[in-house]
Every structure is written in C-alpha cells, then in structure tokens.
Amino acid sequence: MTLMGLMARLKLHRLRRRFSPRPAFRRSLHARLVAEAGFSSRLVSPLERGTTGGLRRVAIGACSFALLVSGAGAYAYESPDVIDGHPLYAMKQGLETAEAAIAKTSPERAAAFHEKMLERRLKEAERIVNGRREKLIERAADERERYESERERVSLPDGQKPRLGPEIRDLVERVRQGEGTREEKRHRFKEEARKLIEKHRGEKPDRNDDNSREED
Amino acid sequence: MDRKAFDRFYRENIDRIYRYVRFRVPDEPTAEDLVSEVFMKALAAFDRYDEGVSRSAWIYRIAHNHLANWYRDRRAHVDLDDVRDVVAGSDGRDLERFTDDHRLVAKALSALDAEERRLVTLKYLEGYEYADMAEMLGKSATALKMAAHRAIKKVRDSLK
Numbered sequence: 623m624t625l626m627g628l629m630a631r632l633k634l635h636r637l638r639r640r641f642s643p644r645p646a647f648r649r650s651l652h653a654r655l656v657a658e659a660g661f662s663s664r665l666v667s668p669l670e671r672g673t674t675g676g677l678r679r680v681a682i683g684a685c686s687f688a689l690l691v692s693g694a695g696a697y698a699y700e701s702p703d704v705i706d707g708h709p710l711y712a713m714k715q716g717l718e719t720a721e722a723a724i725a726k727t728s729p730e731r732a733a734a735f736h737e738k739m740l741e742r743r744l745k746e747a748e749r750i751v752n753g754r755r756e757k758l759i760e761r762a763a764d765e766r767e768r769y770e771s772e773r774e775r776v777s778l779p780d781g782q783k784p785r786l787g788p789e790i791r792d793l794v795e796r797v798r799q800g801e802g803t804r805e806e807k808r809h810r811f812k813e814e815a816r817k818l819i820e821k822h823r824g825e826k827p828d829r830n831d832d833n834s835r836e837e838d
Numbered sequence: 839m840d841r842k843a844f845d846r847f848y849r850e851n852i853d854r855i856y857r858y859v860r861f862r863v864p865d866e867p868t869a870e871d872l873v874s875e876v877f878m879k880a881l882a883a884f885d886r887y888d889e890g891v892s893r894s895a896w897i898y899r900i901a902h903n904h905l906a907n908w909y910r911d912r913r914a915h916v917d918l919d920d921v922r923d924v925v926a927g928s929d930g931r932d933l934e935r936f937t938d939d940h941r942l943v944a945k946a947l948s949a950l951d952a953e954e955r956r957l958v959t960l961k962y963l964e965g966y967e968y969a970d971m972a973e974m975l976g977k978s979a980t981a982l983k984m985a986a987h988r989a990i991k992k993v994r995d996s997l998k
Contacts, residue, residue: 629994630990630991630993630994631962631990633946634946634958634962634963634993635962637942637943637946637963638857638962638963638964638965641856641857641860641861641963642853642856642857643852643853643856643857643860643870643873644866644870647870648852648853651852651870651873651874651877652845652848652852654874655844655848655877655878655881656841658878658881659841659844659881659884661841661844756867757866757867760867760870805874805875805878
C-alpha cells in the first residue's frame with residue numbers, strides 16, 4: 623500500500639469517527655432496548671464490584687468534592703448559566719461524572735442523582751437555542767428514564783423533599799401515568815419539555831443571546 | 839429472547855447502523871431518533887434473526903427501508919445507496935441543512951462512480967468488514983477488496 627493510499631484511508635477514518643454515535647446515546651439506547659425487551663437488569667451490589675473499581679470511584683469522588691469547595695467549582699456545578707461553550711462547562715461535566723460514580727453505590731442515591739440531572743438539563747436547555755437545546759432535551763429524556771428505572775427499585779420515603787421544580791415534577795408524573803410504550807412516553811416527554819421551555823422563554827427576557835449560537 | 843445474543847448483536851451493529859443513517863440525514867438528533875426506531879424494529883423481530891444466516895445484512899435492510907420511508911414522508915427522492923446523491927441535494931432538501939463534514943464526504947467521493955462510492959462508503963466510512971459487504975452486495979470478499987483498493991487510489995486525490 624502506498625503512502626498516499628494510507629493517507630486517504632486515514633482521512634476517511636477520521637471522517638468516520640466524526641460520524642460515530644455519542645457514547646451516552648449508545649448507552650441510553652441500549653438501556654431502553656433492554657427495558658423494552660423486559661430483560662432483567664442485573665443488580666450489582668457494591669460487594670460484587672471489584673475493590674479496585676470501588677476505591678477508584680471513591681477517590682474520584684473525594685478529589686472532585688475537594689474541587690467543589692473551591693469557588694469556581696461550586697459556581698460551575700450549580701449554575702444553569704454554565705452551559706456548553708462556557709469556560710467552566712468542562713469542570714461542571716467532570717463534577718457530574720464524579721457524582722454519577724458515587725451515586726451508583728445505591729439505588730436511592732442514583733434515583734436522586736438522575737432527578738437532579740433531569741432538572742438541570744432542562745434549566746440549561748432554557749438558556750440556549752435550537753440544535754443544542756435539542757441535545758439537552760434528549761439528555762433530559764435519558765435522565766428521566768434512568769430516574770424512573772432507579773425509582774422502581776426503591777421506595778422513596780414519604781415526605782422526601784422533592785428536588786424537581788413543580789412543573790417538571792408534573793410533567794414527569796403525567797408521562798409516567800400516561801399510556802404507551804417506552805418510546806412513545808419518551809417522545810411525549812420531549813415534546814412537552816420543549817413546550818415547557820418555550821413557555822418559560824416567552825415569559826422571561828433572554829439573558830444569554832450573546833452566549834448562545836444560533837443553529838441556523 | 840436471549841439477552842446475550844441481543845447484546846452482542848447490538849454491540850456489533852450500533853456504530854455501523856448509526857453511521858449508515860448519520861451520513862444520510864442532516865443532523866445528529868434526527869439520526870439518533872431514526873437509529874432508535876431502527877433498533878426498536880429489530881428488537882421486535884429479533885426472534886426471526888439468525889446469526890448463522892445473516893450477520894449485518896438483516897438490520898442493514900431494516901435501516902435502509904426505515905430511512906427510505908423517512909425520505910418518502912418528506913417527498914424527497916434520493917438514492918440511499920449513494921451518499922453523494924443524498925448530500926448533493928435535490929427537491930425536498932432545501933429545508934434541510936447538511937454539515938461541512940457531509941460536504942467533505944461528498945467531495946471525497948466525487949471522483950468515483952456509483953458502485954465505487956457505495957464500496958468506499960460501506961468499507962471506510964460506515965466500517966463494514968468485507969465478509970459483511972459480500973453478504974450485502976452478493977459478491978465475493980476478494981473481488982470487493984480489489985475494487986476497494988482501486989477506488990481508494992481515486993479518492994486520495996480528491997482528499998488533498
């Protein structure tokens with residue numbers, strides 16, 4: 623094979639990588655298919671996990687919470703204004719990944735975590751427009767399904783302080799109690815989330831026009 | 839339904855089917871929706887899937903038909919087997935926008951005839967093995983390898 627042929631293949635390979643699916647999409651679609659097929663999800667207790675993996679997660683969590691106490695970390699983590707494109711967004715994602723690792727240690731923590739992420743994605747989606755907002759709505763739909771899945775495994779105590787805003791809570795409840803397959807519910811959730819976001823955007827002045835990019 | 843068999847099937851096909859769809863639609867959310875629907879259809883019919891008979895051609899056919907229906911609903915006429923035709927645009931696609939990456943793909947394939955484009959797309963862009971392509975195209979893997987090698991020589995000049 624000539625060098626030129628090799629270069630051509632390399633360029634095509636790079637193009638191919640750019641058209642590959644997001645890892646989060648790959649995982650979430652698999653989870654939906656498993657749920658749709660009615661396969662039982664294997665519950666893995668912390669004792670079954672390798673100690674190396676468990677210790678690593680605790681170490682990541684400990685380091686990340688050390689970061690969290692710093693001002694920049696706390697702001698990045700909590701603020702819905704820190705969205706894709708913001709200088710602190712990578713820090714926010716890193717902290718969320720660390721928290722996700724800790725949340726996996728129990729179904730209760732996992733349910734609470736996904737509940738929080740669902741609210742967070744929708745608040746971020748309010749901030750931005752068009753294409754990127756669609757991605758966040760998609761991620762919110764992923765979080766809703768993970769939240770529902772974890773919630774089914776635990777009985778949350780009465781009077782547990784709700785984390786979701788009332789409108790999002792109502793939306794999640796409506797979708798849960800509605801008819802239809804998992805795909806139909808997911809589609810319905812996304813449509814209603816879009817309407818909710820549009821409603822809020824109509825009521826509030828948009829503070830972030832200079833931060834967001836128009837898709838079109 | 840065998841969970842392990844389905845998991846293996848999913849792992850082996852998710853990336854290629856995604857790329858098959860992604861090259862032919864303008865944006866990521868649309869591709870993700872369509873791929874989800876394709877795999878839901880595959881799941882519903884998985885009891886009829888026989889790995890010994892068909893490795894990738896089965897779900898490839900599902901994806902092709904699903905995408906054809908999607909284009910038909912938009913009253914667009916495209917040759918799904920020819921990515922360059924999909925991207926180059928004709929009626930029905932004025933409302934859609936393809937990315938610069940799509941245009942780069944079209945440019946890369948511009949030097950090839952339709953059959954060569956299909957070959958390069960399947961092998962180098964979508965990532966199929968020659969054995970799978972032989973099954974899908976009804977040709978021998980050896981013949982496909984030789985044809986792909988000739989096609990790559992033409993592609994290299996258009997990618998400069």
